[in-house]
Amino acid sequence: MNVGLLDADVYGPSIPHLFGIKQKPDIADNNKINPILKAGVNLMSMGFLIDEGRPVIWRGPMLSKALFQMTYGVNWCFNDRELDILIIDTPPGTGDIHLTLATKYLIDGVIFVTTPQLLAVKDTIKSIEMFSELGIPIIGIVENMSYFLESTGLKKDVFGKNKTKLAELECLARIPLMESIAQAEYIDNSIFSLKDCFSELAFAVKTFIEN
Amino acid sequence: MNVGLLDADVYGPSIPHLFGIKQKPDIADNNKINPILKAGVNLMSMGFLIDEGRPVIWRGPMLSKALFQMTYGVNWCFNDRELDILIIDTPPGTGDIHLTLATKYLIDGVIFVTTPQLLAVKDTIKSIEMFSELGIPIIGIVENMSYFLESTGLKKDVFGKNKTKLAELECLARIPLMESIAQAEYIDNSIFSLKDCFSELAFAVKTFIEN
Incomplete structure (x- = not known):
């Protein structure tokens, strides 16, 4: 491709x-x-x-x-x-x-990216509404900073859980808030630790385009 | 006031x-x-x-x-x-x-708010440059999502440490990334746990205005 x-x-x-x-x-x-x-x-x-x-x-x-x-x-x-x-x-x-x-x-389709924070989700819903009203197809939503992985392995929903559900769109991927990503100077090997999140997203987009 | x-x-x-x-x-x-x-x-x-x-x-x-x-x-x-x-x-x-x-x-003065993430700080530096060029006085910088406090009490610099120093401005306050704030539906008692951060900020602004 x-x-x-x-x-x-x-x-x-x-x-x-x-x-x-x-x-x-x-x-x-x-x-x-x-x-x-x-x-x-x-x-x-x-x-x-x-x-x-x-x-x-x-x-x-x-x-x-x-x-x-x-x-x-x-x-x-x-x-x-x-x-x-x-x-x-x-x-x-x-x-x-x-x-x-x-x-x-x-435009073939739009993907919305937001943190799960209620305030951010509310703003995203407005954008979704704008593109819907203008008749642009919508692919889904990506949850960024979805959760934080503590040193102990504990998964913390810093911005709350399932808030993006309010947008009533398919969640295409959940990207965690990770120090290795947040502090990366540029796209390097650290991004590949998220291979699974991004494969899921890429697959959803590919399926959408082909249908 | x-x-x-x-x-x-x-x-x-x-x-x-x-x-x-x-x-x-x-x-x-x-x-x-x-x-x-x-x-x-x-x-x-x-x-x-x-x-x-x-x-x-x-x-x-x-x-x-x-x-x-x-x-x-x-x-x-x-x-x-x-x-x-x-x-x-x-x-x-x-x-x-x-x-x-x-x-x-x-405008009497501008305060810039940014996470310590390098990419965000770089964008902030551009805004600082714009206001400087237009001769607007600059008060300082506030670090938002400055660090995350883990359940164990461990302080994690999720977005890196001291990156806002690159902006060469006085840091007026460091606001932590806290679940109680991030998930607050609106401003309630949880904000008062940050009293110290905000007093420091308010004091800096008051001093700036009076001088």
Whole structure:
């Protein structure tokens, strides 16, 4: 599978940090930007185009322009292979980026990520409602910081248990709050200890796309 | 001290939930909105004006208008007492709300709140840079989810230790990740177990204002 990952969080892009990427992307002959291939994934992020550590002080309409640039202005098939799937990672909310994505792009499905904290789940339910109203298919929900594993092996539901059930969506995966992940400088071997969580998620997405 | 708290997170207002407020605010004779007084604080939130659970699907420019409404359109002195301090709680980022606040309002000082996770601290540094460049005074930083207290009493630095030092700001308070707080339905007695953290913060802010 040929996978692309687009980091649509303009104010806090995380892909350069998480994938440990310092270089700038190349510009192709067709004047489009080549994504950066790492860990088998074609990556694009606003963080590639701006200086690290510099704030992006933009008002809303600029966000939609940046999104357009990062989708249509990127050479997603530069390895002579069409993308099978493009994952767009957005910040939370129901603002410019979400509205533009939902109305100007053909989205196959949305996955919502939230901690089980009641306040966070309530906000997520609002986002779910927005995408539903706009007729975008919904794949399910991922519980992040789902529980904390104490030194003794005790599983603590720090943010409460089963709160994401309130969103009435299928829970695709539960990602624990782990020191090895939370403190990882970038995606490294520690992520593979979560192989099971992510396989479950990948399988659910694959099944959704095929049906 | 007469304190006002304005929840400027239009997409995910937290004040109605945290203060357990279900009623709508009154409109005064001067056509301004009266804040809701609870726990000794004059409260205003976009969540008071919209139906709970309904998403606010707005583009950026609407955000600045809502902010204007929630500042100048609110009867902040309705108890015949001038406010001594108005705290404006914003979502993270360097977008419309932040830019409008920094350029159209007279801000006495900014406090940044972040977890100690490196990725979050990096984003916070960008916000700090934005407010610095715009000449807004900076009070300091608050470490949220600073550490987790295990059942055994062991203090675990889940997101790493001293990462907020990278922001080169005075740390005003460290708020632990506690089940009692994380799972609280609204602000209740559990918050008072953190009295020490918050007194330290309040003292630092008071000192900053007086100097």
